Amino acid sequence: MLSTGYALSQGVTTSSVNGTVVDETGAALPGANIVATHTPSGTRYGAVTNIEGRYSIPGMRVGGPYTIVASFIGYNTRTEEGIILSLGSGATVNFSMSDSDSELSEILVTADRTQRLARIVPVQTRLSAISRFLPCRLFPEELEILQD
Template sequence: MFKQIIPFILFIILISSKIYAQGISTGSISGQINNQEEEPLVDANVTAIHQPTMTEYNTISRNNGRYNLPNLKIGGPYTLKFSYVGYQKVVRDSIYVDLGQNRLISVEMLEKADQMQEVEVVGQKDPYEDASAGINTNISKDDLNNLPSLDRSFKEFTRLTPQKGEGLSFAGRNNFYNNLTVDGSLLNNSFGLSPLPGGQTNAQPLSLDAIQSVKVALTPYNVTQSGFTGSGINLVTRSGTNQFKGSVYSYFRSANLVGNKVDDTELETKDFNRRQYGFRAGGPIVED
């Protein structure tokens, strides 16, 4: 009986380790809440509102005045609200969170007064607002929409990483040492015949229009990112908002658009004609 249970136990351990090793697909916001005397405020209320979906994330500050809002949808904008009994509310707008990023936003709350005096609010960028460490490249939705692409593949946008070599090689490592995830789930080529699934058929594992952001991690000092010695590439897919949105695209390439001469040397070019058409649409099934 015990011998029959052993394979089942090993299977459960293997599945658990696979789930633990999955990539990340969210961001976080953390910081410090103090009063005018720079004393920490305990149990202050913090609310982050994701404006496109009106999703709310709530927490309170700890004994040292620190707070943490994990597992936030990437992108934004977010509205961050701070409240505490006897103190004026503080609101921060237009906050964006990148993939795997920990935005550091600290505030100083003022006591309420019977007569409100003129208050000058001065804002500045916190030089340590990103608490993440290591060599990472975040490719946002704006980058995917505005930068040119020949093959409509996320691989082309990974060129924004300075350490990228030929193909999907990073920091001098073979591309088979990478780890590709989509929304935290593994999407590696198990056969090892090409760096990406469907690579031998010139197909893309995921449509470019389905991707919201891409993160390329080379040396992340984060225990949740592992399983590679080249790079960890994590794709985050789009999600619906409270507004209906869509786009239509058409791409065309042919041999007439390819050069056939370098200096005095003529090159042989093959005749080809490629056309791509498509569209995407998204919106709320149920608002908020």
């Protein structure tokens, strides 16, 4: 009996990007949005940071360059460009976000299930001050529930 010994396997064909998103004090920013765009093709990949401010985007196309954007309500958007991904090994891209000077007149939160409308009070609260509580939690004393 003769055997040729050929093994058919696919192997690793992708790469990944991971990292952390923190504020100016080094505190984690859970819920920050990360969008990585493969510049030549326009393919977009996305992730949201976990409670520790960490994100991971697996299964990305090898090569690049990539533009990676981090955004979070109440903070200035950060961008890293020219990221090149290697086969089988991930790139680490960390972001340190700075407060935005934007002021918020109000935030409207709607829910399909209850058909109620919630509004953050006081109206002229600085956006970065309340963003530390969003989207993780809202405190009852900060909400005014409006009936339909």
